[in-house]
Amino acid sequence: MKQQGLSFEPFEVLVNSGDTQQLQPPITLIPGYLNQEQQAALLNEVKSYPLSRPEVQVYGQTHPIPRTQVWFGDSGCDYRYSGLFVSALPWPKYANKLREKLYRDFKLETNGVLVNRYADGRDSMGWHCDDEVEIRSGSDIASVSIGARRDFFIRHKVSLQKYQIPLNSGDLLIMHWPMQNEWEHSVPKRLKVMEPRVNFTFRLLTKHYHPK
Numbered sequence: 001m002k003q004q005g006l007s008f009e010p011f012e013v014l015v016n017s018g019d020t021q022q023l024q025p026p027i028t029l030i031p032g033y034l035n036q037e038q039q040a041a042l043l044n045e046v047k048s049y050p051l052s053r054p055e056v057q058v059y060g061q062t063h064p065i066p067r068t069q070v071w072f073g074d075s076g077c078d079y080r081y082s083g084l085f086v087s088a089l090p091w092p093k094y095a096n097k098l099r100e101k102l103y104r105d106f107k108l109e110t111n112g113v114l115v116n117r118y119a120d121g122r123d124s125m126g127w128h129c130d131d132e133v134e135i136r137s138g139s140d141i142a143s144v145s146i147g148a149r150r151d152f153f154i155r156h157k158v159s160l161q162k163y164q165i166p167l168n169s170g171d172l173l174i175m176h177w178p179m180q181n182e183w184e185h186s187v188p189k190r191l192k193v194m195e196p197r198v199n200f201t202f203r204l205l206t207k208h209y210h211p212k
């Protein structure tokens with residue numbers, strides 16, 4: 001199922017570039033995709049994840065990322081992003097159940113998931129796009145959020161038109177191909193947020209892209 005821009009209307013446009021054509025990011029938002037029980041099972045499972053805070057290079061300087069994360073995937077689905085190389089750890093039970101559910105519901109095929117944990121509103125993710133070479137051309141990225149509500153921003157790379165989408169616990173946001181080529185996204189700091197949030201982004205990689 002591909003529903004391009006299905007839930008477009010409610011999004012708040014922050015920057016409108018005058019008389020240029022209004023662009024729409026190719027996304028589908030499904031609020032409340034996971035019920036309370038599914039959310040609780042995942043949140044409980046996250047407690048056992050080997051989350052880490054890797055250091056990345058930004059303009060020649062090394063900084064720990066402002067959140068913790070872990071990458072799970074099928075064997076051979078290792079991932080290189082932000083100058084890091086991460087081998088796929090085997091799928092935990094409920095993360096894998098969610099992957100299977102995405103396939104059942106949307107025929108969305110994925111073989112890896114990046115889990116990001118934002119401890120509170122001081123944690124964040126800067127502007128980026130998920131356009132790494134090992135991501136399969138034509139594939140969609142499915143993002144599931146659990147925990148604190150956080151604002152998700154989408155910005156067009158050329159016109160800089162920007163959308164703000166509040167993501168609540170249990171929401172699913174599908175970023176359809178070729179969104180990553182044309183748009184960036186971010187999760188800015190929100191200092192009033194005191195609760196943690198966990199986000200799962202399911203991706204489809206070319207297996208064995210990185211030879212062992």
Ligand SMILES: O=C(O)CCC(=O)C(=O)O
Nearest residue numbers: 114116130152187199201
């Ligand atoms: O936490 C989010 O909603 C976004 C995560 C993200 O963009 C990513 O993992 O690449």
Ligand SMILES: [Fe+2]
Nearest residue numbers: 128129130185
């Ligand atoms: Fe991303």
